[in-house]
Amino acid sequence: MRRCYNRTMTGDDATPAPEPAPPTRSASVSFTPRSSLPSMQPRRIVGEIWIVLAASLGASAVYAVVSIIAKLSQGPLKGQSTALNVSQSPRPYLDLTYQLLGIGFALVPxxxxxxxxxxxxxxxxxxxxxxxxxxxxxxGWGVALAAAVGIPGLAFYLVGRALGITVEVQASNLSGYWWTVPVLILAALQNGLLEEVIVVGYLHERLTDLGWGRWRFVASSSVLRGSYHLYQGFGPFLGNAAMGVLFTWFYTSRWGRRRVVPLVVAHTILDIVSFVGYALLPQTWKDSLGL
Known part of the structure; x- marks a missing residue:
């Protein structure tokens, strides 16, 4: 799904160079100033961004746009549904194999x-x-961010359902096997790593290399985050875009320190609650809550 480049040239010298001293370990992490690092051509950076997105969440965004257009052509969104974490086989251990392979390959980007x-x-x-x-x-920050996003996110979904602009989202369609909950937790962690590393960490680094400012990054990352949730309807698009604004603002703030780990923690918590909670919630409760 991707490719990389690093060329090293060697040559024979009449007098061999002295061997370098072994590196010393330091307890602190040192960062090389960006100005002292070799620069990349802007066109190469843009091409690299497109390749990474095309192999991951950019492709998801394109499919989501096509999906919402198809749903709108079929009738009101309120009467439609979409399922996450669906079973891949009626045979339990084959299904488990498919689930684990899907999670593993999704992390390649x-x-x-x-x-x-x-x-x-x-x-x-x-x-x-x-x-x-x-x-x-x-x-601590991850838990705080999850709390700040969780209740408003559920409200966005319920309001969207009431307004007819959001489809019914079935957060888990897996059968009740012994491995169902562990797989759902792994799926939540996979989502957290994939989205936060690429849409926040990677994109921030590369857009900064292109000279983009903080708020251009916040806007572009947030719109991208919302776009690949469009298959769920316009409510989740707006809700996830708002979540993107919060996450990217925090990441670039003095509290976030340009660290994606708090975002991964928050995202994973949110998805665990959604996936596992939905799987364990009695059907009568789901019906009464509009889930």
């Missing part, structure tokens, strides 16, 4: 994005804060 960000001699995980150097604050 994350690996690609991190690999591409490392092409200038710096740690890509350190550049976007995808590490465990601040576990306490990251977890």
């Amino acid at each position: 994350v690996v690609l994005a991190l690999y591409l960000l490392s092409n200038r001699g710096r740690s890509s995980t350190a550049a976007i804060g995808l590490d465990l150097h601040r576990p306490g604050p990251d977890l």
